[in-house]
Amino acid sequence: MLKLHSMQSSGNCYKVRLLLARLGLPFELVDVDVLSGENRTPDFMMKNPEGRVPLLEMPGGRFLAESNAILFYLAEGTPFLPADRLARAEVLRWMFFEQHSHEPAIAAARFWLKLVRGGRDLRTHDIDRWMEEGHAALRVMERHLARRPFFVDGVLSIADIALYAHTHVAEEGDFDLAPFPTVRAWLDRVAGQAGHVDMAWRPVGSRQMVSVA
Amino acid sequence: MLKLHSMQSSGNCYKVRLLLARLGLPFELVDVDVLSGENRTPDFMMKNPEGRVPLLEMPGGRFLAESNAILFYLAEGTPFLPADRLARAEVLRWMFFEQHSHEPAIAAARFWLKLVRGGRDLRTHDIDRWMEEGHAALRVMERHLARRPFFVDGVLSIADIALYAHTHVAEEGDFDLAPFPTVRAWLDRVAGQAGHVDMAWRPVGSRQMVSVA
Incomplete structure (x- = not known):
C-alpha cells in the first residue's frame, strides 16, 4: 500500500491527501510533525535527505518528494491530468x-x-514581502479565472488542487480574499465537487489527528 | 514554426534554448528585454498577462509560459524525459x-x-537570504549527485537542463562553487554533451545578440 508521510496542517501535504481521496486510493498516513522537528530525525532524513513533507513511499521502498511531483505521479492516466499534450503542459505551468x-x-x-x-x-522583516508577492499571485489567479471555471480546459485538474490547498487557508496568513471574488467562487467550486475532503480528513483506520496549531 | 520570446541573459530562457538546440528543433527567437521593460508593453501583456519570459508561442497562436512547463512540453516523447512513470515524476521532483x-x-x-x-x-537586505537559501540548494545537489552522473536514472534529462541553466552562472551572483566539487563535475558533464550550446547561442538566422549586461 502507498504510505504518505505528512503533516496534517501543511497545505502541501493536504494537496496529496485531497487527490488520494478523490482517486479513492487506499494509503497509510504517517504523521510527521515538522513543528517538533520529526522531519529532522536520522530515520526521516534517510527517507528524504531534504527533511521535507509530503513524502510518498512506494510499496517497493522507493520515495518521491515534492508535493506537485507526487500529484503528477498519482494523476497520470486519471481525469485529474489531461491526456492532451499542451493541456498537460498548461497544468504544469x-x-x-x-x-x-x-x-x-x-x-x-x-x-x-x-x-x-x-x-x-521571528519573521517581522518578511511580512511585507509575503504580502506583496502573495497579492500579486492572487491577482494573477483572479484574472485567469475571470472567464474559466477551472485553471485548464474547463475541468478540475491537479493544477486546481495544487492552488486550492494554500489559497483556501490564505486568510490564516493575513491575506484578505474579499477583493478576489472570482478566486472565492472558484474555491467554492473546488470544495463543492463530489468526493472533496477538507484539510482535517484522514483515511479510515489512521490514528487520531494530532493538533499542531 | 515555434517562436520563443526570450531574454538572452536569462537562465530561465537559456534552459529552453538549450533544449531546443539539443532537440534540433527550428524556432524563431524574439528578444524581450526585461531590463528595459519590454515585457510590460501592452503587446507583450496580451501574450502573457504575467509579463514574464520565456514564453513559447505555438504556430496556432497559443502560448505557454513557465520555463519548466515549456521544457516538459518540448521533451515529451524524447530521450530528455523518461518513459517510466516514476522516473518522469522524479524529473519533475x-x-x-x-x-x-x-x-x-x-x-x-x-x-x-x-x-x-x-x-x-537596491536589494541589500535580500542578499543574506539568497546566500543562505542558495547554498542550501547547492548542498542538496552536491549530496544527490555524489553517486549519480545525472539527476535521474543515470541519463541527462530536462531536470539537469533546468538546474544547469542557473547553476553554471551562479558565481555571477556571488556564489562560490569551490566547496561543491561534485556539482562542478556535473556542470562539466552537462556542458560536455554532444550538441550542448552555451548561453549566448542563438538559432541560425536570428538577429544579432544584444548585450544587456
Whole structure:
C-alpha cells in the first residue's frame, strides 16, 4: 500500500491527501510533525535527505518528494491530468506558478503567522514581502479565472488542487480574499465537487489527528 | 514554426534554448528585454498577462509560459524525459525543487547583483537570504549527485537542463562553487554533451545578440 508521510496542517501535504481521496486510493498516513522537528530525525532524513513533507513511499521502498511531483505521479492516466499534450503542459505551468510565485508567500505567511508559536515576531522583516508577492499571485489567479471555471480546459485538474490547498487557508496568513471574488467562487467550486475532503480528513483506520496549531 | 520570446541573459530562457538546440528543433527567437521593460508593453501583456519570459508561442497562436512547463512540453516523447512513470515524476521532483528552492535564490542573486545596474544597493537586505537559501540548494545537489552522473536514472534529462541553466552562472551572483566539487563535475558533464550550446547561442538566422549586461 502507498504510505504518505505528512503533516496534517501543511497545505502541501493536504494537496496529496485531497487527490488520494478523490482517486479513492487506499494509503497509510504517517504523521510527521515538522513543528517538533520529526522531519529532522536520522530515520526521516534517510527517507528524504531534504527533511521535507509530503513524502510518498512506494510499496517497493522507493520515495518521491515534492508535493506537485507526487500529484503528477498519482494523476497520470486519471481525469485529474489531461491526456492532451499542451493541456498537460498548461497544468504544469500553473503548478510551477504555484511553487514559484504563490506558495513561497502565501504558505510561508500562514506557517509563520499561524502555525509557529511566536513566528510573527521571528519573521517581522518578511511580512511585507509575503504580502506583496502573495497579492500579486492572487491577482494573477483572479484574472485567469475571470472567464474559466477551472485553471485548464474547463475541468478540475491537479493544477486546481495544487492552488486550492494554500489559497483556501490564505486568510490564516493575513491575506484578505474579499477583493478576489472570482478566486472565492472558484474555491467554492473546488470544495463543492463530489468526493472533496477538507484539510482535517484522514483515511479510515489512521490514528487520531494530532493538533499542531 | 515555434517562436520563443526570450531574454538572452536569462537562465530561465537559456534552459529552453538549450533544449531546443539539443532537440534540433527550428524556432524563431524574439528578444524581450526585461531590463528595459519590454515585457510590460501592452503587446507583450496580451501574450502573457504575467509579463514574464520565456514564453513559447505555438504556430496556432497559443502560448505557454513557465520555463519548466515549456521544457516538459518540448521533451515529451524524447530521450530528455523518461518513459517510466516514476522516473518522469522524479524529473519533475527536481524541476519543482529548482523553481521553489534554487532559482528564487540563485537566479535572483545573479539578476540583481550582475544584470541590474545598481541592483546590489537596491536589494541589500535580500542578499543574506539568497546566500543562505542558495547554498542550501547547492548542498542538496552536491549530496544527490555524489553517486549519480545525472539527476535521474543515470541519463541527462530536462531536470539537469533546468538546474544547469542557473547553476553554471551562479558565481555571477556571488556564489562560490569551490566547496561543491561534485556539482562542478556535473556542470562539466552537462556542458560536455554532444550538441550542448552555451548561453549566448542563438538559432541560425536570428538577429544579432544584444548585450544587456
